[in-house]
Amino acid sequence: MHIRQFLQVYLIMGSNNCIENPLYVLEQALAGGITLFQFREKGRGAKTGADKQKLALQMKELCRRYHVPFLVNDDVDLAIEVGADGIHVGQEDEPIESVRRRCPKNFIVGVSATNVQEAVEAGSAGADYIGAGPVFVTATKHDAKTPIGLEGLAEIRRLIGNTPLVAIGGIQEKNAAEVIKAGADGISVISAISGSENALTAAQQLKHQTMLTE
Ligand SMILES: Cc1ncc(COP(=O)(O)OP(=O)(O)O)c(N)n1
Numbered sequence: 001m002h003i004r005q006f007l008q009v010y011l012i013m014g015s016n017n018c019i020e021n022p023l024y025v026l027e028q029a030l031a032g033g034i035t036l037f038q039f040r041e042k043g044r045g046a047k048t049g050a051d052k053q054k055l056a057l058q059m060k061e062l063c064r065r066y067h068v069p070f071l072v073n074d075d076v077d078l079a080i081e082v083g084a085d086g087i088h089v090g091q092e093d094e095p096i097e098s099v100r101r102r103c104p105k106n107f108i109v110g111v112s113a114t115n116v117q118e119a120v121e122a123g124s125a126g127a128d129y130i131g132a133g134p135v136f137v138t139a140t141k142h143d144a145k146t147p148i149g150l151e152g153l154a155e156i157r158r159l160i161g162n163t164p165l166v167a168i169g170g171i172q173e174k175n176a177a178e179v180i181k182a183g184a185d186g187i188s189v190i191s192a193i194s195g196s197e198n199a200l201t202a203a204q205q206l207k208h209q210t211m212l213t214e
């Protein structure tokens with residue numbers, strides 16, 4: 001499968017985002033049809049060291065069972081250590097050139113963009129996909145930039161050619177279809193799944209929305 005297809009419903013999550021056990025939430029989301037997962041262990045009380053590595057390995061094994069690629073946020077060393085399928089880095093993280101030098105050849109490397117210029121540069125630098133946003137207001141990332149809106153997303157789509165594109169930030173069931181219409185190949189969400197009462201149905205409903213415009 002090509003990375004573009006894996007972007008359809010991309011769950012990002014760490015233990016801080018979950019009301020319930022993160023492994024339970026992840027398994028529910030996998031059963032509900034998420035197509036890609038990013039382990040993002042951040043914020044107050046986030047696991048570090050051996051505890052973080054243990055959770056990463058458990059999550060990777062769960063993802064393997066569902067044939068869903070497992071990516072790590074920011075932490076390139078951890079991604080290599082646990083044998084992840086890839087890494088996601090932002091504008092303030094390790095540069096893609098350096099990531100490529102020390103990761104396995106077939107590693108998926110995703111790069112964040114908060115505007116057109118960053119998106120074009122990430123595409124030229126060889127990102128496997130671009131995570132563009134925030135598209136809408138989000139309460140999940142405290143240092144998020146100003147939302148780019150659907151217009152900003154559509155402009156990025158126009159200017160990055162064929163590079164796979166996933167939208168992020170404030171995406172929920174009610175706006176997911178619009179995001180796909182604006183040109184994203186998929187949606188990435190944190191709270192819409194990990195903060196929901198039922199991660200399985202939340203994933204199913206989001207997936208359904210991404211298919212409405214096909
Ligand atoms: C798919 C995807 N897109 C964007 C981001 C944000 O990355 P970054 O700007 O580095 O912020 P943090 O997530 O590290 O706080 C992402 N993680 N995933």
Ligand SMILES: Cc1ncsc1CCOP(=O)(O)O
Pocket residue numbers: 133134137138139140141144168169170171188189190191192
């Ligand atoms: C990690 C990240 N990067 C840009 S917005 C965001 C948070 C997305 O979380 P939510 O889906 O809950 O708005």
Ligand SMILES: [Mg+2]
Pocket residue numbers: 073074088089090091093
């Ligand atoms: Mg980052």
